[in-house]
Amino acid sequence: MxxxxxxxxxxxxxxxxxxxxxxxxxxxxxxxxxxxxxxxxxxxxxxxxxxxxxxxxxxxxxxxxxxxxxxxxxxxxxxxxxxxxxxxxxxxxxxxxxxxxxxxxxxxxxxxxRRLYAPGGEASRNDFVGRECVIRTGTVTGEFGQAEVTALDGSTAIVQVRQTGEHELAYGNRALIFDHDIDGEFFWVAPA
The missing domain is CATH 1.20.1300 (3 helical TM bundles of succinate and fumarate reductases)
Structure with a gap:
C-alpha cells in the first residue's frame, strides 16, 4: 500500500x-x-x-x-x-x-x-400554428371557443380558439389553427 x-x-x-x-x-x-x-x-x-x-x-x-x-x-x-x-x-x-x-x-x-442530453427546445404557443385541433365547446365564435390540440411530443392541450364568423364550428369538428393572437392569448381557427 x-x-x-x-x-x-x-x-x-x-x-x-x-x-x-x-x-x-x-x-x-x-x-x-x-x-x-x-x-x-x-x-x-x-x-x-x-x-x-x-x-x-x-x-x-x-x-x-x-x-x-x-x-x-x-x-x-x-x-x-x-x-x-x-x-x-x-x-x-x-x-x-x-x-x-x-x-x-x-x-x-x-x-x-450526447443523445441523452439533446436539447428539446423550449415549447412555444406558436408550435400549435399549422396543427389540426378538435373543437371542444358547443360552438366557436369571434368571442368564445375552446379546442383540443396535440403537440409534437404527443401531449394534448385545451386552448382558447376564435373564428372570423364565416364558418360554423361545433363540438367535435376538426379545425386548422392558422394564427396565434398574442394579446388576446387565443388561436384563430378555420374548418379543416
Missing part, C-alpha cells in the same frame, strides 16, 4: 491525484444529495467533440483516465532508473500522453451520452 501512495504522490501522477480527489469529493456530495450543482454544457469542449454533455461528466472521465495513465507511466519511468533530469523529461511526456488519453476517453463517453 505504501508503494501505491508513493506512486500516487510522485511526479507526474501527483497533479492528477489532487484533481481525482476533487472529482471523487464532487460525485460523493452529489450522491449524498448535499451538492446539486449542474455545470451545464460549455462551448469550450465543442471543438474537441465533447460538447452536448455536462462538463462534470467529461471532466471526470478525463481526470480519471489521465490519473491512471500518469500513475502507470510514473511507475514505469521510476523503474527505469535513468536519473532525475531524464525522469522529469519522461514525466512531462507521460503528462502529455495522459492528457491525450483522457481527452480520447472523454470523447468516447461523450458521443453516446
Amino acid at each position: 505504501g508503494d501505491f501512495v508513493e506512486a500516487a504522490l510522485s511526479f507526474p501522477a501527483v497533479i492528477f491525484t489532487f484533481l481525482l480527489a476533487a472529482v471523487l469529493l464532487y460525485w460523493l456530495l452529489v450522491l449524498v444529495g448535499t451538492l446539486d450543482i449542474e455545470i451545464g454544457d460549455l462551448d469550450v469542449g465543442d471543438g474537441l467533440g465533447l460538447g452536448g454533455v455536462p462538463v462534470t461528466v467529461t471532466a471526470s472521465v478525463l481526470v480519471v483516465v489521465s490519473w491512471f495513465v500518469t500513475l502507470a507511466g510514473g511507475v514505469v519511468t521510476e523503474g527505469l532508473d535513468l536519473g532525475t533530469v531524464v525522469t522529469v523529461v519522461l514525466g512531462c511526456g507521460v503528462l502529455l500522453v495522459a492528457l491525450i488519453c483522457g481527452l480520447f476517453a472523454a470523447r468516447l463517453v461523450a458521443v453516446p451520452l
Whole structure:
C-alpha cells in the first residue's frame, strides 16, 4: 500500500491525484444529495467533440483516465532508473500522453451520452400554428371557443380558439389553427 501512495504522490501522477480527489469529493456530495450543482454544457469542449454533455461528466472521465495513465507511466519511468533530469523529461511526456488519453476517453463517453442530453427546445404557443385541433365547446365564435390540440411530443392541450364568423364550428369538428393572437392569448381557427 505504501508503494501505491508513493506512486500516487510522485511526479507526474501527483497533479492528477489532487484533481481525482476533487472529482471523487464532487460525485460523493452529489450522491449524498448535499451538492446539486449542474455545470451545464460549455462551448469550450465543442471543438474537441465533447460538447452536448455536462462538463462534470467529461471532466471526470478525463481526470480519471489521465490519473491512471500518469500513475502507470510514473511507475514505469521510476523503474527505469535513468536519473532525475531524464525522469522529469519522461514525466512531462507521460503528462502529455495522459492528457491525450483522457481527452480520447472523454470523447468516447461523450458521443453516446450526447443523445441523452439533446436539447428539446423550449415549447412555444406558436408550435400549435399549422396543427389540426378538435373543437371542444358547443360552438366557436369571434368571442368564445375552446379546442383540443396535440403537440409534437404527443401531449394534448385545451386552448382558447376564435373564428372570423364565416364558418360554423361545433363540438367535435376538426379545425386548422392558422394564427396565434398574442394579446388576446387565443388561436384563430378555420374548418379543416
